[in-house]
Amino acid sequence: MSVETPAAVNGPVLETRGLCKSFGALTVADQIDFSLERGARQALIGPNGAGKTTFIELVTGGLPPSAGHILIDGAYVTELPQAARFQRELVRTFQINALFRRLTTLENVTLAVAERDGVAGDLLRPSGRHNRVIEEAFALLETLGLAEDALRPVNALAYGRQRLVEIAVALGLSPKVLLLDEPAAGVPSGESGLIVAVIERLPTDIAVLIIEHDMDLVFRFARRITVLVQGHILVEGPPEVIAADPQVRQVYLGERPHGREAR
Amino acid sequence: MATEGLVRPGIAAGPPPAQWAIDAFAGRHRYRLLEALPWAAAIAAYFLFPSYLPLGAQILATILFALSADLVLGYAGIVTLGHAAFFGTGAYTAGILAANGWGEPISGLFAGAAMAALIGFVSGCIVLRTTGLTLLMQTLVVATLLYEAANKASWITGGDDGLQGMEVWPIFDQFRFDMFGRTGYLYCLIVLFLCWYLARRIVHSPFGRSLTGIRENVRRMHAIGAPVRRRRLIIYTISAAFAGTAGALIAQTTQFVGLSFLNLERSGGVLIMLIIGGVGRLYGAFIGVPLYMIAQNRFSEIEPV
Numbered sequence: 001m002s003v004e005t006p007a008a009v010n011g012p013v014l015e016t017r018g019l020c021k022s023f024g025a026l027t028v029a030d031q032i033d034f035s036l037e038r039g040a041r042q043a044l045i046g047p048n049g050a051g052k053t054t055f056i057e058l059v060t061g062g063l064p065p066s067a068g069h070i071l072i073d074g075a076y077v078t079e080l081p082q083a084a085r086f087q088r089e090l091v092r093t094f095q096i097n098a099l100f101r102r103l104t105t106l107e108n109v110t111l112a113v114a115e116r117d118g119v120a121g122d123l124l125r126p127s128g129r130h131n132r133v134i135e136e137a138f139a140l141l142e143t144l145g146l147a148e149d150a151l152r153p154v155n156a157l158a159y160g161r162q163r164l165v166e167i168a169v170a171l172g173l174s175p176k177v178l179l180l181d182e183p184a185a186g187v188p189s190g191e192s193g194l195i196v197a198v199i200e201r202l203p204t205d206i207a208v209l210i211i212e213h214d215m216d217l218v219f220r221f222a223r224r225i226t227v228l229v230q231g232h233i234l235v236e237g238p239p240e241v242i243a244a245d246p247q248v249r250q251v252y253l254g255e256r257p258h259g260r261e262a263r
Numbered sequence: 264m265a266t267e268g269l270v271r272p273g274i275a276a277g278p279p280p281a282q283w284a285i286d287a288f289a290g291r292h293r294y295r296l297l298e299a300l301p302w303a304a305a306i307a308a309y310f311l312f313p314s315y316l317p318l319g320a321q322i323l324a325t326i327l328f329a330l331s332a333d334l335v336l337g338y339a340g341i342v343t344l345g346h347a348a349f350f351g352t353g354a355y356t357a358g359i360l361a362a363n364g365w366g367e368p369i370s371g372l373f374a375g376a377a378m379a380a381l382i383g384f385v386s387g388c389i390v391l392r393t394t395g396l397t398l399l400m401q402t403l404v405v406a407t408l409l410y411e412a413a414n415k416a417s418w419i420t421g422g423d424d425g426l427q428g429m430e431v432w433p434i435f436d437q438f439r440f441d442m443f444g445r446t447g448y449l450y451c452l453i454v455l456f457l458c459w460y461l462a463r464r465i466v467h468s469p470f471g472r473s474l475t476g477i478r479e480n481v482r483r484m485h486a487i488g489a490p491v492r493r494r495r496l497i498i499y500t501i502s503a504a505f506a507g508t509a510g511a512l513i514a515q516t517t518q519f520v521g522l523s524f525l526n527l528e529r530s531g532g533v534l535i536m537l538i539i540g541g542v543g544r545l546y547g548a549f550i551g552v553p554l555y556m557i558a559q560n561r562f563s564e565i566e567p568v
Contacts, residue, residue: 092486094486099483100480101479102479103476103479106288112487114472114473115487115489120469120472120489124468127289127292128290129289131289138284138285151287
């Protein structure tokens, strides 16, 4: 059930309140109060196993939370299944490419655009007649520099370019909130510049949250950084503040064990 | 997914102009001359092999059956060993009608298709909740249940002996089912053509494209908001209708239905024929079925030593 609050228009586009998730005795999300503003450029960082991907799964509806609330545009979506959240224009990409590998690049993006446009259920008209959908998909490929690979199957592309296709598919859904799960993961350092360039040019009206380990990318991209450690938010703030924070350095360099009273 | 052999005439490497790529992509559904080949061959066969028309009619109907299997297996990626359930349902429906006073073929055909679609829908609602091996087992169960039901209800199905006493009326009161199989052959050919046309439209529609997406990466389809379960159920039901039509065709042209219409050999056989011809391309049925059935026919005429 969703409740539209009057502050919806000005409030954060994505919010979690007291979000918790446990698997038995293992707590992977611990009272997470998170918010993402409209048009944000935010990064979620933390050591391996901190629960970053779990957080994405909780927010997108892949995992049900143990407690707490999730709001999109001020409306409670905690109870809603994945498909319904998606309809609220919350889109994610995957850490390991989840593409239609044997289909062409253009086909991959066209499938996404067709779903968003609501024409994907059309049983009888040939998909080639839905010109608008194809042209929009192609235009998207052009803006990401993938136009020359439009008719090649995805598995023939270099991995870095496949990561771009992953982003293209997400953009084809015209999201309001875009969650990028390690967009540069697995990309050889020679190709990661492509990814960075694309992320920097994302439309300004989309709120973007990236999970990343590549600190160069994070500090280039983010206006705000959230640090997640063992399922709870350690600290949040603009990049300069985070870079200077001693606790963050401890967590990453391991001068002291985490979770103890050293916090 | 092949780009179907399109070659740009001697232009240096570089990004293709947008319109060219878009047209190439959008033009995939257009008819190609090669697609007329099977129909030309079928019409030629009518004149060239007048004594083989009954076999020909069986081949045509089995092509339709294989086509229906291709829709679920080749396009949606649903592996099933129970497709004979729908084939047999269509056959028995048409057969029971004809054996009990209603021998009108066209309406019998529709009745067979409708009954098979119903069974397909109901079983699909249960069976399609699962995937992989579990799904395979469940399709087997459905077919086995129907087999046993037909066996037990021998008062209406004829049980082990098969359905006796079918009387199929002439089509449109004009075309009698003659003993040379001429009417039967053309009847099957026309029905196959219409169903193929429909299947082709579905496969090239946005719905059909989304099925290949479901087959290739179902997780991604969920992530782009596609109603995966609903789409699979729809294609499963449509496929069941086609399979039922094929069963009804064979029932009407041979004037017989037996338990073998529902058995595992029937389900497995159509898969083998489809795989021989190629899965997921629609024309696989047109290659695999005639090859298999003609070879089988030839071998059966060789006397065992």
